[in-house]
Amino acid sequence: MSDAILVVNAGSSSIKFSLFLERGEALDLLLGGQIEGLYTTPRFKVKDAAGATVGERQWSAGEPLGHDGAIAYLASFLREQLGEHRLVAVGHRVVHGGLDYAAPVRLTAEIVGHLEQFIPLAPLHQPHNLRPIRLLLAHQPQLPQVACFDTAFHRHQPETAQAFALPPEITERGVRRYGFHGLSYEYIASALPQVDPRAAAGRAVVLHLGNGASMCAIHGGRSVASTMGFTAVDGLPMGTRSGNLDPGVVLYLMDELKMDARAIEKLLYQQSGLLGVSGVSSDMRALLAADEPRAKFAVELFVYRIGRELGSLAAALGGLDALVFTAGIGEHAAPIREQVCRAAAWLGVELDPTANAAGGPRLSTAGSRVTAWVIPTNEELMIARHTRTLVAAGAPG
Numbered sequence: 136m137s138d139a140i141l142v143v144n145a146g147s148s149s150i151k152f153s154l155f156l157e158r159g160e161a162l163d164l165l166l167g168g169q170i171e172g173l174y175t176t177p178r179f180k181v182k183d184a185a186g187a188t189v190g191e192r193q194w195s196a197g198e199p200l201g202h203d204g205a206i207a208y209l210a211s212f213l214r215e216q217l218g219e220h221r222l223v224a225v226g227h228r229v230v231h232g233g234l235d236y237a238a239p240v241r242l243t244a245e246i247v248g249h250l251e252q253f254i255p256l257a258p259l260h261q262p263h264n265l266r267p268i269r270l271l272l273a274h275q276p277q278l279p280q281v282a283c284f285d286t287a288f289h290r291h292q293p294e295t296a297q298a299f300a301l302p303p304e305i306t307e308r309g310v311r312r313y314g315f316h317g318l319s320y321e322y323i324a325s326a327l328p329q330v331d332p333r334a335a336a337g338r339a340v341v342l343h344l345g346n347g348a349s350m351c352a353i354h355g356g357r358s359v360a361s362t363m364g365f366t367a368v369d370g371l372p373m374g375t376r377s378g379n380l381d382p383g384v385v386l387y388l389m390d391e392l393k394m395d396a397r398a399i400e401k402l403l404y405q406q407s408g409l410l411g412v413s414g415v416s417s418d419m420r421a422l423l424a425a426d427e428p429r430a431k432f433a434v435e436l437f438v439y440r441i442g443r444e445l446g447s448l449a450a451a452l453g454g455l456d457a458l459v460f461t462a463g464i465g466e467h468a469a470p471i472r473e474q475v476c477r478a479a480a481w482l483g484v485e486l487d488p489t490a491n492a493a494g495g496p497r498l499s500t501a502g503s504r505v506t507a508w509v510i511p512t513n514e515e516l517m518i519a520r521h522t523r524t525l526v527a528a529g530a531p532g
């Protein structure tokens with residue numbers, strides 16, 4: 136029998152989860168999976184640490200499963216899987232921690248109330264992140280819950296990296312650059328010393344290219360700049376998000392197209408990015424396989440923007456020692472990595488095409504001045520580590 140930590144990453148249409156067992160110093164994955172397609176075509180799939188399927192279910196269109204139903208289903212599934220093991224804590228990914236949360240925190244109803252104020256800053260994520268926390272607080276108030284924030288890793292960036300050029304009365308309201316995907320970057324920063332000690336002590340740009348996509352400049356293990364800002368719609372074009380935009384475009388949409396805030400929100404978060412530009416799909420696999428010129432242009436634009444941001448982040452670092460690719464596209468899309476590395480040749484990146492086609496981990500030639508790597512991210516393990524540390528320290532709940 137072991138103590139178990141459940142990790143929950145609840146998104147707008149999916150709930151991802153992992154169950155870890157505490158084995159001395161180690162956190163061993165027992166199982167991990169997700170319920171995706173909530174409200175449309177819900178599918179549940181769970182695998183054990185060796186990748187074998189241990190649970191699978193689909194719901195028919197006549198059984199619209201939402202967040203609450205999915206959580207109830209998960210609770211009974213996990214109770215069964217836990218068997219002899221004892222659930223000691225639940226760790227959650229919470230996307231926005233605002234100004235106040237620069238580290239993980241043991242959750243109380245009061246803190247959840249405080250975190251609800253950031254819903255407008257992360258409308259695709261925050262409300263869904265908080266929902267299972269509220270439900271668990273109501274049903275199992277004695278079970279320790281910990282929030283791990285995507286913003287926390289970036290909170291110690293230099294002030295110049297965090298500030299917008301706005302008057303202080305606006306900045307003081309918390310209107311500043313936060314940056315996201317911090318749990319992923321923190322995990323990569325923890326793994327890089329074993330992979331490339333020189334870069335871990337020096338200057339690396341990590342490219343988290345998933346459905347949400349961002350890049351982070353890391354110096355000696357600390358975040359110094361990132362492409363996402365006040366919200367997770369900033370920076371690179373993403374699956375359905377626009378990425379950075381001249382703010383004048385928003386004024387134009389309001390004044391000339393008479394769009395209100397909700398309509399603009401929908402456009403920028405759900406109808407833009409790879410999906411909006413291609414008109415085909417938000418999924419990079421579909422775009423790489425498509426012949427339509429618009430699909431090709433969406434990929435070209437994605438790579439171009441990455442190249443531009445790379446120059447900017449390398450400038451913030453004062454040079455570059457390594458590039459690290461991670462998340463769905465970064466880990467699996469060799470053609471994207473190849474194009475990005477070619478666009479980064481001027482910085483000293485020399486790609487080894489064979490290594491790239493093989494998926495790395497090293498992508499650069501032996502003689503390359505700047506190294507390039509694939510490191511699979513593990514936000515769940517990072518959350519489990521934080522949760523264990525906080526609960527072991529007896530943080531009050």
Ligand SMILES: Nc1ncnc2c1ncn2[C@@H]1O[C@H](COP(=O)(O)OP(=O)(O)O)[C@@H](O)[C@H]1O
Nearest residue numbers: 344345346347417418419420462463464467468
């Ligand atoms: N083999 C692949 N080739 C190209 N893109 C891929 C591949 N596998 C996954 N992806 C991309 O990764 C994206 C999902 O990344 P992921 O990090 O899992 O996202 P999220 O955690 O934000 O849901 C998908 O939208 C898809 O475009």
Ligand SMILES: CC(=O)OP(=O)(O)O
Nearest residue numbers: 315316345346347367
């Ligand atoms: C912050 C963010 O964009 O997260 P995700 O990639 O999960 O959408």
Ligand SMILES: [Mg+2]
Nearest residue numbers: 345346347462
């Ligand atoms: Mg993700």
